[in-house]
Amino acid sequence: MRTNQLLSESVEKLLAWYPAHARDLPWRQDQEPYHVWLSEIMLQQTRVEAVKGYYRRFLQALPDIAALADAPEEQLLKLWEGLGYYNRVRNLQKAARQIMTEHSGVFPGEYAKIRKLSGIGPYTAGAIASICFEQPTPAVDGNVLRVMSRILNDHSCVDLPKVKQRFTEQLAAVYPAGQCGMLTQALMELGATVCVPNGAPRCDACPVRELCIAHEQQTVEQLPVRAEKKKRRIEHRTVFVFLCGDAAAVRKREDKGLLAGLWEFPNLPHTCTPEEAIAWGEEMGVHPTALLQSQERVHIFTHIEWHMTCYFFRCLHQSDGFVWADADALQGQYSLPTAFRLFLPDVLELLNQAP
DNA sequence: CAAACGTGGGT
DNA sequence: TACCCAAGTTT
CATH class of the missing domain: 1.10.340.30 (Hypothetical protein; domain 2)
Incomplete structure (x- = not known):
């Protein structure tokens, strides 16, 4: 032993x-x-x-x-x-x-x-x-996997x-x-x-330096041995900011899967042209009247990359298909994951401009 | 057991 | 830009 x-x-x-x-x-x-x-x-x-x-x-x-x-x-x-x-x-x-x-x-x-x-x-x-x-x-x-790998100079995949x-x-x-x-x-x-990992271990400050086999063998930088990471897949989405009165449309995500149960701006799992975006707004009953702006955003998860096209519309009707949240509710009530909170500053500014 | 599951910071 | 991560668990 x-x-x-x-x-x-x-x-x-x-x-x-x-x-x-x-x-x-x-x-x-x-x-x-x-x-x-x-x-x-x-x-x-x-x-x-x-x-x-x-x-x-x-x-x-x-x-x-x-x-x-x-x-x-x-x-x-x-x-x-x-x-x-x-x-x-x-x-x-x-x-x-x-x-x-x-x-x-x-x-x-x-x-x-x-x-x-x-x-x-x-x-x-x-x-x-x-x-x-x-x-x-x-x-x-x-941390412990890294420390153990190094003290024992163990090159097993952690x-x-x-x-x-x-x-x-x-x-x-x-x-x-x-x-x-x-x-x-x-x-x-x-x-x-x-x-610490990467190229920055502070072996000079380590209380275990004299016992550490990786330090003795100069293999500290090679440890721990990690499995290869899989590549992320790219998904295209179109995000809709429907503004009507002093509110924006939001909806609750499904209770399974990515960002389960959080709130989001309405979105579709592909890239829409402005014309297609307006058509979807009609379909959802909000009656978009003006395209205020559009922008491209990327949000990176561990395993997925969302490439989002976002359209900001002024609308005529607060249709029943969505929940309509004013500025206070958007900030204090509904939990927006970062992927959608990206758009919040612009949403708040537009809500502030034209009630 | 591999894949799903978020985000922000460092190089 | 692209990749690596940081005090993992569930399915």
Whole structure:
């Protein structure tokens, strides 16, 4: 068990290093399970800087699990607007309701029970169990995969589930009783601030440098080994801003698939000419009278690229097929994902101009 | 297990 | 511009 010895010594170095180098982050004020849980969900695939404001606003609006369980979905989506991966917040509420009904409103303290909550996978369960409940449960995220690859000089592809599982087991064997939460955070902190990806690892500042095999072998920059990414597909869309009176037409997206349940400006999944756009407006009963402007916008998702043509129309009729939202509602009530919020400044300006 | 699922920042 | 990501989970 050479690996076990190496990791065990690394753990000692990390625990000694962490207290003086931990960033002061809002979700590190306490070990309240609700706080740690919320932060972990928000931080999934999301930068610390992007999360800070959302975290503060969310807790202010919904201070505890009971409040989260009772919140209307519109409020949840508004609080999450712009953060992305919107199923995260729906699962968050599902889990809150699970906790209320199955755990009497008390966040469960065992990994297996935590893992059963909606939206909580192996990583998040390990993080909460170790940070909040001092269980020896590793939380293997992208940071930890990178740190482990390098310390062990392991060139396995970290995108393979088996590899993540192996790292989890190897780490579990050296988790330090009484300092489990600290180790979880120390590993991620090292990955986030020192053992960073791309060409910028700060090995000179690393507490594990003398133990790190990749450093010794000068393979740090080649690790971790990642799977190839698939190419994005391009989709063309035509977006319609129908203005009538002091309002613009919006509609709610389906509850399945991309941007599920969020609001959008009406749109079609292909590129329309102005003539076709006017014809569709007639078909939808809004009676477009003037084409105020048109523009091209691109919005990039992880796996799709939307190439949007947007037509802004002044219209005669607020037809029943849409919901008509004034400026205040557009900003305060309906959750527009970024792909559509792109058009909001121009919409607001036009609404402001001609009532 | 591969694909779906958002966004914004850095090089 | 194009690509890489950042504290993953669900299906």
